[in-house]
Amino acid sequence: MNKxxxxxxxxxxxxxxxxxxxxxxxxxxxxSSLDENPLNxxxxxxxxxxxxxAILVGRxxxxxxKPSSDRYxxxxxxxxxxxxAPITGWFSYYSQTGVESSQNSVLSGDDSRLxxxxxxxxxxxxxxxxxxxxxxxxxxAQTAAYEGLAALGDDVEGAVVAIEPSTGKILAxxxxxxxxxxxxxxxxxxxxxxxYRALQKQENEPMLNRAIQTxxxxxxxxKLVTAAAAIEKLGYDTDSQVPGGATYQLPLTSDDSGLIxxxxxxxxxxxxxxxxxxxxxxxxxxxxxxxDVGADAMLDQAEAFGFNxxxxxxxxxxxxxxFPEGMDEPETGxxxxxxxxVQATPLQMAMVAAGIANAGTVMRPYLVDAxxxxxxxxxxxxxPEELSQAIDANTADVLTDLMVSTVDEGxxxxxxxPGVAVAGKTxxxxxxxxxxxxxxxxxxxxxxxxxxxxxxxxxxxxxGTERGEIAGGALGGGALGGPIAKAVMQAVIGS
Amino acid sequence: MPQTxxxxxxxxxxxxxxxxxxxxxxxxxxxxxxxxxxxxxxxxIPANMIGxxxxxxxxxxxxxxxxxxxxxxxxxxLLPVVAALNGLGLAVIHRLxxxxxxxxxxxxxxxxxxxxxxxxxxxxxxxxxxxxxxFTYTLGLSxxxxxxxxxxxxxxxxxxxxxxxxRLAGFSFQPGEVAKVLLVIAFAGYLVLHRDALALAxxxxxxxxxxxxxxxxxxLAMWLVSLGILVFQRDLGSSLLFFGLFLVLLYVATERPGWxxxxxxxxxxxxxxxxxxxxxxxxxxxxxxxVDIWLNPFAHYGEGTDDLAFxxxxxxxxxxxxxxxxxxxxxxxxxxxxxxxxxxxxxxIGEELGLTGVIAVILxxxxxxxxxxxxxLVCRDGFGKLMCVGLAGVIALQVFVVIGGVTRLIPLxxxxxxxxxxxxxxxVANWVIIALLLRVSDQARRPAPQLSVESDSDSESTQVxxxxxx
Numbered sequence: 001m002n003k004x005x006x007x008x009x010x011x012x013x014x015x016x017x018x019x020x021x022x023x024x025x026x027x028x029x030x031x032s033s034l035d036e037n038p039l040n041x042x043x044x045x046x047x048x049x050x051x052x053x054a055i056l057v058g059r060x061x062x063x064x065x066k067p068s069s070d071r072y073x074x075x076x077x078x079x080x081x082x083x084x085a086p087i088t089g090w091f092s093y094y095s096q097t098g099v100e101s102s103q104n105s106v107l108s109g110d111d112s113r114l115x116x117x118x119x120x121x122x123x124x125x126x127x128x129x130x131x132x133x134x135x136x137x138x139x140x141a142q143t144a145a146y147e148g149l150a151a152l153g154d155d156v157e158g159a160v161v162a163i164e165p166s167t168g169k170i171l172a173x174x175x176x177x178x179x180x181x182x183x184x185x186x187x188x189x190x191x192x193x194x195x196y197r198a199l200q201k202q203e204n205e206p207m208l209n210r211a212i213q214t215x216x217x218x219x220x221x222x223k224l225v226t227a228a229a230a231i232e233k234l235g236y237d238t239d240s241q242v243p244g245g246a247t248y249q250l251p252l253t254s255d256d257s258g259l260i261x262x263x264x265x266x267x268x269x270x271x272x273x274x275x276x277x278x279x280x281x282x283x284x285x286x287x288x289x290x291x292d293v294g295a296d297a298m299l300d301q302a303e304a305f306g307f308n309x310x311x312x313x314x315x316x317x318x319x320x321x322x323f324p325e326g327m328d329e330p331e332t333g334x335x336x337x338x339x340x341x342v343q344a345t346p347l348q349m350a351m352v353a354a355g356i357a358n359a360g361t362v363m364r365p366y367l368v369d370a371x372x373x374x375x376x377x378x379x380x381x382x383x384p385e386e387l388s389q390a391i392d393a394n395t396a397d398v399l400t401d402l403m404v405s406t407v408d409e410g411x412x413x414x415x416x417x418p419g420v421a422v423a424g425k426t427x428x429x430x431x432x433x434x435x436x437x438x439x440x441x442x443x444x445x446x447x448x449x450x451x452x453x454x455x456x457x458x459x460x461x462x463x464g465t466e467r468g469e470i471a472g473g474a475l476g477g478g479a480l481g482g483p484i485a486k487a488v489m490q491a492v493i494g495s
Numbered sequence: 496m497p498q499t500x501x502x503x504x505x506x507x508x509x510x511x512x513x514x515x516x517x518x519x520x521x522x523x524x525x526x527x528x529x530x531x532x533x534x535x536x537x538x539x540i541p542a543n544m545i546g547x548x549x550x551x552x553x554x555x556x557x558x559x560x561x562x563x564x565x566x567x568x569x570x571x572x573l574l575p576v577v578a579a580l581n582g583l584g585l586a587v588i589h590r591l592x593x594x595x596x597x598x599x600x601x602x603x604x605x606x607x608x609x610x611x612x613x614x615x616x617x618x619x620x621x622x623x624x625x626x627x628x629x630f631t632y633t634l635g636l637s638x639x640x641x642x643x644x645x646x647x648x649x650x651x652x653x654x655x656x657x658x659x660x661x662r663l664a665g666f667s668f669q670p671g672e673v674a675k676v677l678l679v680i681a682f683a684g685y686l687v688l689h690r691d692a693l694a695l696a697x698x699x700x701x702x703x704x705x706x707x708x709x710x711x712x713x714x715l716a717m718w719l720v721s722l723g724i725l726v727f728q729r730d731l732g733s734s735l736l737f738f739g740l741f742l743v744l745l746y747v748a749t750e751r752p753g754w755x756x757x758x759x760x761x762x763x764x765x766x767x768x769x770x771x772x773x774x775x776x777x778x779x780x781x782x783x784x785x786v787d788i789w790l791n792p793f794a795h796y797g798e799g800t801d802d803l804a805f806x807x808x809x810x811x812x813x814x815x816x817x818x819x820x821x822x823x824x825x826x827x828x829x830x831x832x833x834x835x836x837x838x839x840x841x842x843x844i845g846e847e848l849g850l851t852g853v854i855a856v857i858l859x860x861x862x863x864x865x866x867x868x869x870x871x872l873v874c875r876d877g878f879g880k881l882m883c884v885g886l887a888g889v890i891a892l893q894v895f896v897v898i899g900g901v902t903r904l905i906p907l908x909x910x911x912x913x914x915x916x917x918x919x920x921x922x923v924a925n926w927v928i929i930a931l932l933l934r935v936s937d938q939a940r941r942p943a944p945q946l947s948v949e950s951d952s953d954s955e956s957t958q959v960x961x962x963x964x965x
Contacts, residue, residue, distance in 0.1 A: 001880050002872055004747040008884060009868045015895045016861045020854055022904040027814050027850040034815030039797045039808075042816045042828055 048093055049073050053107045053130035053374065055088050055099055057137045063088045063100065065130075068187070076185040082178045083146045086159075086209040087135065087315070087367065090181035092196070093189055098209070099133060099367065102314050106131045106371050117373050129374035136169035136369045138162075140491035141453070145174040148484035149457075158459035159210035159346040162488050165354040165451045167384040168363030172455075172488055173347075175210040177202075212318040215343040216460065219429030221441040222338030223286045224352055224399060227278065229301035230289040231395045236274060238401045244272030248284035250330035251291060258330055260287045260337070265411075278402040279410025281426060283337045290336020295327040298335060302342075304390040305352050305362060311387055312347065314367035321348035338429060349427075350456035351387075353443045356399045357423070357451035360391040399423075404448045412444065414482025417490060421448035424485065437461060442481025446489045453492040457481035507940035510571035511563050517575035518555050525551050525582015528824075532590040535825030535847075550604065551582060554611045565618040566937035570870060573936075576862045577914055577929050581607055581922070583856070584915035586824075587836075587843050594830035599917045606919035610926030617930035624934045628878045631684030638677035639720070641670035646727060658728045671724075671733050672911075672920035675740075676927055679885035682741055685713070686748035687877040694749035711757070717741045718761050725769065729781060732910035736892050738762060743888045744881055789906035806833050810842035810901050814853075821849025836917040838909055841898050853898075856915070860894045863887075863929075870936035875943075879935045886928050 035043050049072040055063040062084040068075035076091045078084065089098020096104060105111040109118060109130040121128045145160035152158070155177075162172035183195045199207055208214060230236050244267045250258040260283045267282035277285035290298055302323035303309065312318055321344040327335060334340035347365060355362035364387040371379045391399070403423030406412045412424035427441030440462075445454035459480050526548040533541035541547065555578045562569055585607070589600035621627070627634070645651035645658050652660045652667060660667045686693070693710050721738035724730055742758035773783035788795050788804045792811070795804035809832045816827060829835050829843035836843075844852045867887035871880045893910050900907035911921040 001747055001750065001877060004750050005868060005871050005880065005884055008743060008747060008888070009865070012864050012868070012887070012891045013861075015891060016857055016864075018904060019857050019895060019898050019902070022899070022902050023814075023845070023850060023853045023857070026811065026902050027818055027845060027853065030811075031815040031818050034812055037793075037812070039793075040812045040816075041831070042812055045828065 044093065045072075047104075047108055050108065051129045052076065052091070053109070053132040053372070055103075055107070056132055056134045056372070057084070057139050057142070060139065061132075062135075063091070063181075070187055072187055075187065078181045078185070081180040081182050083142060083174070084137075085178045085181050086175040086211060087137065087173055088181060089315075090184040092184040092192055093187075094192070094196070097207075098315060099135070102316060103133045103368060103371075106133055109374070111371070113371060113379050114373060117375070131374060131379075132372040132376065133368055134370040134372060134378075136164075136171065136367055137173070138171040138492055140494075141172040141488050142174065144487040144491040145172040145455075145484065146176075148487045149174055149176050149459075152459065152462045152480065155204070155461075155463045156459065157204055157210065157461045158457070159214065160455065160457050160484060160488065161211045161346045161350040162453055162455045162492070163350045163354040163363075163365055165357035165445060165454050166363070168354070168365045168387070169369065169384070170347075170365050170367045171453060171492060173209075173211045173367070175208070177204050177206040179206040209315070210458065210460065211346045212312060212315060213345070214458075214460065215319040215321055215345045215348075216439050216458065217340075217342055217429035217431075218338040218344040218349055219427035219439065219441055220281045220283075220286075220338060221349050221352070221425050221427035221443045221456075222342055222344070223278065223281065223336070223427075224356065224403070224425055224443070225302055225305055226286045226290050226293070226298070226336040227274075227402065228305075228356070228391045228395055228399060229293045229298055231398050232301070232391055233293050233297050234289070237398050238274060240274045241271040242274050242277050242285050243288045244268035244270060244277065244282060245284045248287050248333075250287065250333040252328065253330050260284050260333065275402055275405045275409075278425070279406045281406075281411050286336045287333040288336075291329055291333045293336075295329075295332045295335075298327075298332060299323055299325055301390070304388050305355055306348055306387060307344070311351075312365050312367070318347075319345055321345050338427060346456045346458040348456075349441065349443045349458070350454055353423075353425075353445045353456060354451075354454035355390045356396050356403070357445040357454050358396075359393040360389055360396040362387045362390050400448050403444070407444070412442070412482060414479060415442070415444050415446075415486045415489070417446060417486060417493070420446055420489075420493060422446040422486075422489065423448045423451075424482070426481070440480045442485050444482075444485045444489065446493060453489050455485040455488050457484045506942045507568055509567050511559075511567065514562070514571035514574060515559060517572065518559055518578060521575040521579035521582065522548070522552055522555060524579040525585065528583050528586030529589060532586050532593070532824045535823055536590060536593045537825075547604075550608075551585075554608060558611055558614055561615045561618050562933060565622070566933050568940040568942075569933040569937035570866050570940070572862055573866050573929055573933060576859050576866075577926075580856070580859055580914035583844075584840065584912075584917075587829075587840055587847075587915070588917050590824055590847070591830055591836045591843060594828075597836075599836050602919070603917050603922070606922045607926075609919070610923040613923055614926040614930040617927055618934060621931075621934055624879055624882065624931065624938060625876060627680050627882075628684045628687070631681050631688075634677040635681030635685065638674040638681060641674040641677070642720075642724065642728075644670045659730050659733065669918070669920040671730070672918075672924040675733075675736065675889055676886075676924050676931070678737060679740065679744075679889060680882060682744045683878055683881035683885055686744055687881055689713075690748040690877070693745070693754075694751055714741070714745065714754070714758060714761070718758075718765065722765055722769075725782075730909065731782070731785065731906075732893075732896055732908035735896060735908060736889070736910065739892050740885060740888050744885050747884050748877075748881055785906045785908070789903065792903070806839065807901070807903065807907055809833075810839050810845075811903065813842050814845035814902065817846040817849045819850050821845070821847050821852055823847060837911060838897060838916060839901055840912055840915045840917070841901050844915075845902075857894070857898065860890065860913070864891045864894075866936070867932050870932060870939050874935055874939040879938060883932060883935050886932055889928060890925075 051074050052065040054061040062080055063078050065074040066077050087098055089100045091100040107130045109128045114131045141162050149158055149160055159175045164171055179199055184192055186192050248260040262283050265280040267280055267284055307321045307323040310320055324341040331340050335342045351362055364385040366382055368382055370381040400423050403425055404421050407415050407422045407424040411426045415422050415424045422444055424444030429439045431438055440459040442457040445451045529547055530540050558574055585600055585603055588603050592600050644661050650661050651658055652662045654660050659669050659671050661670055721734045725734040745754045769782050792804040792808045795801055796808040813829055824847050827846040829846045832839045832842050864887045867883050871883035874880045890913055893913055896908055897910045897912045899905040911918045913925045
């Protein structure tokens, strides 16, 4: 009977080898893919229970991990929750958003740049700590933006973005309504879940970062792009005469729907100065200019400023600003005044202003200035990166002059700062729905000769404000957005 | 069987000293793991460390002493390996107790005490394993009765979907665990008697000797019994174990691979038939479910699904999380896996002791099987050989089915991991298995009786030598 016993032995050997190989496959080769499975609660719990790095604005943390006495050992806290929620996002047991998500590898300590720290922790057998993230945010600008927007009322929906034109650093990013990420970072998961569901149900969408996730027709602020294309393609400059007139019938149309007017602003008759057209935000002028420039050149110009692309790596998700392709002439005319299917995020309009301010060069916007080790040593800082050369320096100069004149003598007067040359442009965009008030826009930069900051303000809705006040155009973006932009610019220039 | 050691002038040594040394190592594993659990989970050495270690040591030393008295030539590796596995299992169960606030380890220690008592009793009272051959049919019948017990209304209990338990006076017990030992003995006794008939008659088809139709009776009966266990008790694992065991013993007894062909096709057709019935009619749904969970575990895990694969997927996550060296006791979350202390204990080991721990455990099982088969090889009588092979097969198949199921090598079926898993019936039965193996190996390694020693010096040259030459 010994021969079959030997065969059986070999068979058993094979069985055990198969077990060992399979265990090795599971615990070695497949381990990392199992760890990366989003359903794997072990990995999440580990992350939840570790000392995460801080998110810093200046030297002040806006998100930090504090020791807690329960089983998770650390509690994520947000000292200025409402003001910074759109940037930090939240770190909950279930999900992460904002910088908490995009910089997760640094904050959790897994980033390859923190390898040495991790190795030291491992060797000294101390619990791993995460690195910190230094934001580009200027606390004074952020505060000015937040307080200015909040001052419009409890139910205001809008966003403010400020950029340093020469680098692309985001100096302020505010979105209202906002929420308290502390409520989502709690350790009572039932309560967190209830709160999360309640926030999601809210109709005003507090968890939406309107600065990058809401795209709306930019209205008259888009005339900056139209003007840029006209200067580049048609050779206009500051002193040029441009087509004017009280009304403009779009090509190929014959009825009222194709008739552009100026909502009562003075846009002369046949020819008017470029400064007047910009200063009075003449729809007739810019619709005509867009038709003259042509759909393809308009598309090129818009895309040079960043439309139809994603450029912000530090926050996700973001809405892609849209400039339509293949438009016919009347559509091109509408697009020239920021209507039709043109849609922009507040960040995009800030980049338009910043591009003009930076002699035509649009810098890639970024939010993370530097990564710090747990010992707060600074690892190499983020290098500013050029996104595109949207217009040439001469065009930028012409546009700056037009925008300064708009602030000094035109619709954007609300942003005047004594002793500082401010360049600005208002905007009011039709929502396209009768029961929804128009959107108010304002974009500006200062000082005009050596810009330090470019701002875009978008007010999606401000209940309590007269509809007429917004629809007035001159008052619209200027009255609501102008003072906010002014306060934000002053916060940076003054310091 | 001419290759017995003594005949060639080779005499097995007793090696009891080696056993004692290995036992010290095994105790270090058990006690060390227990201390590590305390340090890892609670930050201090457990308060009852000395009492616990003392009790563990007393049990294994008692077993060792009894071996010295009753089976001095027995294999020296088996007891230390079993002691290490049992000690490690206790520590892991204790670790899960601390997480779940249960008292399984204490009960397991009581069962271990009972198991060692039965081990000692078996070795002391069963001085020759061949005695068991007399009870072939009695044992076979009692194992069938034991298997049927859970189906008796009022006595049997369905726990976790399988009707394999009986409840008596507050205790629940799996009679199948005892039945598998009795079945091995009954199989061995039956096959050693009928091996010639089963081996010699038959016809040759395509290079394979197939048995005669009339000899198919026993294997068909066993096939039906296995199917019955599967259908009526919903116990996939035991059904596979019993049929596989019978097949292996049939093959060893007859030395004819043809039986493997017949058995293998019976098994495949049975499995295919059940899967077909299960997936088309919805009856026996658990069979199709098991296969589907095996193939697509993630389709049955998480919110929005039926969550049937929660246990195996959590186990996989845990083992992946453990990686090569494990998280260390107290640093993982093995308690996330339901029944981590019984069927899924290997996933707890994988998570907190890593691949290293899992491989070590598999190797320990490998040693048990190897030692048992070695005893079968050197054993002088057919019954002992078959019994050893059968008992080795019980361990090997169980380990393969459970660990293979947990690590997703094969579909998951419920069986306990010998000596590691929480479960009294299984632990006690496995200690008896080891006692039987030691008994056979003692017999096998003991020097053959020197027939000539007592005889007169003048008769020795004439009789013995000539008889051999003839």
